[in-house]
Amino acid sequence: MTRPATSFEGPAPRAPFADAFVAALRAALPGVAGPVGLHDPHFSGNEWAYVKDCLDTGWVSYNGSYVSRFESMLVDLTGAGSCAAVSSGTVAIEMALRVIGVAAGDEVLSPSLTFVATNNAIAHLGAMPHFIDSESKSLGVDVAKLAGYLDDIAEMTDAGARNRLTGRRLAALLPMHCFGHPVDMDPLLELADRWKIPVVEDAAEAIGSTYKGRPCGSLAPIACLSFNGNKIITTGGGGAILTRDPELGKRLRHLTSTAKTPHAFEFIHDEIGWNYRLPNINAALGCAMLEQLPARLAAKRALQLRYEAAFAGMNHVSILREPSYAKSNYWLAAAILEDGDVAERDALLKAVQEAGFMCRAAWRLNHTLPMYQDCPRMPLETAEAIQPRLVNLPSAPQLLRTEPA
């Protein structure tokens, strides 16, 4: 199979490499008819029954029983003490940072290699990201490098850790489990404890992943999940804040509502509420999907193994594997190109998309985006080295089904 080089803009693709890449995708996904999306939603359980129940009973809004059921299921899954289901992963992180006291003028240590929502949530509070580097095994925070960096730039004050160069408080550390691969949390938590920097776990991509046997979403005192359309579990749009502290969980449910105090017929609100609760109809979808989480995780792991096998014999590319200390949910499978530049990656992505496979580039490093380019950052060599060479592969669990849909 050859493609005419004239069908592409930019530099000519390395056609043999792209062809081999497409052949490996085809080998990993036998019998899958294209076009193949990156991670399309797919509903095959009780979704319609539960959603229909909401419509039939009229319980579509914030106070329905699926909301508390969804929260309970997430507590059971993660071992967290309490949960508040909200309207997006972004507002989950925003509220988690808010309740631990992050405020305007603070800095939050956060990866540059992440979906932009991580850093937007910081900016929503008037705080700013302080970008930190990733390491190449998990693609998450490079803890050893961060430790050295903090020794260089931070100082302890009565109000906590401070950036000596900017004078701003280092108000939180926000590790993100990239593509579902857990950050090496034990040394990270130890480092954060040494500097008295609160940790918020961005587990938006990591539902079902475990770190040394402990579920992501319970590794820090407060953690966040996302249920956006391309996630393993979706509620259309949605997120959740998990916390070990049941009192804090109650407070989060209060703050993410309109902060109304209970009364039979009066409207009394005792503080500023945010109106971020997840509607019942979305929670119903989430409940039905969570019931299928074990099967979905198993399918994704099997798909990962197929990619590993299919790409095993190919030069210049490797499939990213979970770190040795963790089990990943393999949210998005990732191929790392061993050499080449952005132009060659782009040519590959065009060729692969033309062949019917939705592969995509890693997110632009957030410190290069216009709104964040003046934010403080450590040297980001690893993120800068990996980002141009990383390609995500189609990863939806239903791709593994061989029976008719």
Next chain:
Amino acid sequence: MTRPATSFEGPAPRAPFADAFVAALRAALPGVAGPVGLHDPHFSGNEWAYVKDCLDTGWVSYNGSYVSRFESMLVDLTGAGSCAAVSSGTVAIEMALRVIGVAAGDEVLSPSLTFVATNNAIAHLGAMPHFIDSESKSLGVDVAKLAGYLDDIAEMTDAGARNRLTGRRLAALLPMHCFGHPVDMDPLLELADRWKIPVVEDAAEAIGSTYKGRPCGSLAPIACLSFNGNKIITTGGGGAILTRDPELGKRLRHLTSTAKTPHAFEFIHDEIGWNYRLPNINAALGCAMLEQLPARLAAKRALQLRYEAAFAGMNHVSILREPSYAKSNYWLAAAILEDGDVAERDALLKAVQEAGFMCRAAWRLNHTLPMYQDCPRMPLETAEAIQPRLVNLPSAPQLLRTEPA
């Protein structure tokens, strides 16, 4: 029917009055089996079909076709130039204020007699409400009184109107159409224009209402709707920002997403996005309900007429009617008690609820809530006089159906 006085806390109810009130509710709602909610959602059109279509196609998240269809339907309904559907009425107001430049340290002129979300949206920006009084016909902004007040406390500067007493900018005026009754917008817009204060129309409760023939949601350059569970049109939770300016509408859709620029496989974001878009599954519900808006409005108007007739012969109470310049959607019917105090109103509400009718008090005046009691305010005599004497009545359009449900 008598109730033992010992079944209530507080002062004994005016039992004959409560009995007459319940009798009037029963007369207005013949054949309705209790308990009767205030404004429960009810789905009788294409809700099932559209929501199931989302599940069947996998389009449950932000990019589905029901979102743009819902936005188009709202544009058609209101005559606005553009629309951005979002996850709540609160964030709709927050984003509307944000794009007109309201920022931390500003004051926004806003009613005290409103659902707290109006003022929470102001607080979310770090701005503060400056509470203004209502007038007794529409329960909306008392424009004449506001005009005199601004003459007393405001001054014009190069940066716009300023509160002379606090030195803060008067950055916006936020009229709210209370229970669906339109504010007298022409003099309000004239006053705002004189002071160069931008107006954001809080039409959260006023979908389908008209002012001098013009639809609410199109009376100011930018306006907000809510689709919370108890609204005439619900999406579970949701809201919309309407604007006359198609470019501003496009910018609002961009800002309420993740502000991603179009690209086949790269993630590039050109500013801080808020991730507030309405998911497709919620928009599908909204589309189906909007199709039924004319019938729902007609039923609500007929219900209002029944309340007017049923309470016509009763002393010490009157049913609030739409202002002469407007057609109200009669979102929530309201009875005004002509005398009595809060204790008597509470006794009435307890008795009425015990009889199976969910009537409720007006919202606590927002300037009395703990988080807003130190905010600036004008004398609020009318709001203070009306609030303790107002009782909302069951108002869902399906209450009028006489055929079996």
